Amino acid sequence: MHRALLPGLASMILLAGPATAADAPPGASSCTGCHAPKKVADSVIPRLAGRKAEDIVTFMRDYRSGAWPSSLMGRIAKGFDDQQTEAIAAWFAAQPE
Numbered sequence: 001m002h003r004a005l006l007p008g009l010a011s012m013i014l015l016a017g018p019a020t021a022a023d024a025p026p027g028a029s030s031c032t033g034c035h036a037p038k039k040v041a042d043s044v045i046p047r048l049a050g051r052k053a054e055d056i057v058t059f060m061r062d063y064r065s066g067a068w069p070s071s072l073m074g075r076i077a078k079g080f081d082d083q084q085t086e087a088i089a090a091w092f093a094a095q096p097e
């Protein structure tokens with residue numbers, strides 16, 4: 001199901017808008033270009049703000065190992081170790097839904 005997102009991806013990235021959060025941990029700004037920290041109308045990219053940190057960490061591990069198929073996230077997840085992923089996940093979890 002995630003693979004079906006690929007054709008529309010370029011336009012989705014443009015819709016996502018700029019990152020706004022000031023106190024985000026290192027690396028979080030590499031996510032917010034696509035996963036907006038605030039609610040964005042009509043974005044097809046799954047929202048992370050307000051999600052449970054452990055769920056975000058689990059997704060990132062599975063993307064990195066290839067256990068969970070993705071169009072993009074597998075490559076992105078490889079750029080972050082567990083510690084960085086946990087800090088980013090905790091930050092997203094603390095953002096308002």
Ligand code: HEC
Nearest residue numbers: 002005030031034045046056059060070071072073076088
């Ligand atoms: C270039 C755009 C882009 C960037 C940058 C990006 N993501 Fe994603 N993310 C996606 C897309 C698209 C999906 C849907 C799965 C797929 O096709 O890869 C996704 C899915 C996810 C999911 C699964 C959510 C769900 O409910 O299915 C998580 C968790 C996630 N990303 C975390 C992150 C984190 C953390 C970062 C920063 C380190 C990040 N993403 C950076 C585009 C991006």
